[in-house]
Amino acid sequence: MKQFLLVSDLDYTLVGDDQAMARLNQQLEQHREQYKTKIVYSTGRSLFLYKKLTDEKALLEPDVLICAVGTEIYYSSSNTLDSKWSDHLSEGWDRDLIVEISKAFPELKPQPESEQRPFKVSYFNEKEISEKCLSDLDSGLLEKGLDIQIICSFGSSTHINNLGNNYENGKDVEIQVLDILPRKANKGMAMTFVRENLEIDIEQTVACGDSGNDIALFADKKEKGIIVGNAKQELLKWHEANPNPNRYLAKAQFAAGIEEGLQHFGFLEK
Template identity: 75%
Template sequence: MKQFLFITDLDYTLVGDDQAMAKLNERLKVHRQTHHTKIVYSTGRSLYLYQKLTDEKTLLEPDVLICAVGTEIYYGGSNTPDSKWSDKLSEGWDKGLVVQISEVFPKLKLQPESEQRPFKVSYFLEEKTSGDFLSELESRLLEQGLDIQVIYSLGSSAHINSLSGVYEQGKDLEIPVLDILPRKANKGMAMTFVRENLEIDVAQTVACGDSGNDISLFADRKEKGIIVGNAKQELLEWHKTHPNENRYLAKANFATGIEEGLEYFGFL
């Protein structure tokens, strides 16, 4: 056993079964103490919603926190995002113009203000959408010289407030989510940036996820990847059509699936 870099999504990946998470947390805590393993959370949540989650769930303190779908990186419990990463993302990005162009698409409903970040514009969709819609939106943005990417995934309303008028409150619904980011920003690119800063070998890195916005953690990667058994359909379909021996599809759900994958790759 030796040091590794552990990167995981939170909602419906690490978080979802409190008992299983507590068991995995204990094993990771011991491994970090013994082998200096690094723990990184990579979440679509803003820092604000991440902090709300820590009030609700018992999470290990991460060495690094990646928020807002890879657009913000926080080290060592800081509330100030890494400036080098922010500087990198600012090239070819104009948030105001992104919002202005996107407003002409009536299917798009802005997410709460807490989820609109300096390098992320996020929407809900009233219904699941097609690739044609995504292509049209992306084309309109690229035509204006914006260096962007459009990421579609199915999220949960469980951790989102202020959904009145869009979704029925009090229910944990699977909802279509659209994030517009700088092309240089996503969970996968943020993972590479953090891994290189921490100087941890790619072979000693493993990432875990459950939905479409985690695909960049797995696409054409030498890092190991774990997809939990309860993964969303868009990720499962992508996994099936993009095989990679470095990726493992767990049989178990949530943290138990992560533990299964870590044992499969020999990290635990």
């Protein structure tokens, strides 16, 4: 046993089974005290919604918090952005222009103000946006010289409302979440930035996720990866199409799946 870096998504990855999370938290806290293991949360939530989650769930205090799909990095309990990361994302980014161009696509419904971040423009769409529409949106942004990427994932309207997003719909439907980010920013790039700052080896780093916006944690990465057993179809399909011996698909769900994966890689004892 020795130090490792755990980078984990929150909703439906670490969070989802309170008993399993409490069991894993106990092991992680002991490991952190004994081996100086580092815990990083990487979430699509804004800092505002992250704090809302900490009021509802017994999360460990992370060493680093990555918010807003990899566009914001906070260290320890600080509410101050990592300015070096923010400066890195600024080149080729014009938020107001992105919002203006996106207005040409009426099927996209803007997320609440709390989720519209300095380096993230976010929308909901009740039906899966067509490949042509995505292509047109991407082309329209690139034609203006904007160095961006579009990331899509899915969630139920009930879950989205539970996050505090107040999606106005009287029924539980699947919602597509669309985030426009700087091309230099996603969960995977933020993980690499943090890992290098913490000076932890790639071999001692493991990332955990459940949905489409977590693909960046695994794609073309030498870090270990854990996909929890309750992962969404968009991630499972990608995993099947892109096999990697460094990636483990757990049978158990939520935090129990993380525990299973950490044991598989030898980071925790069985």
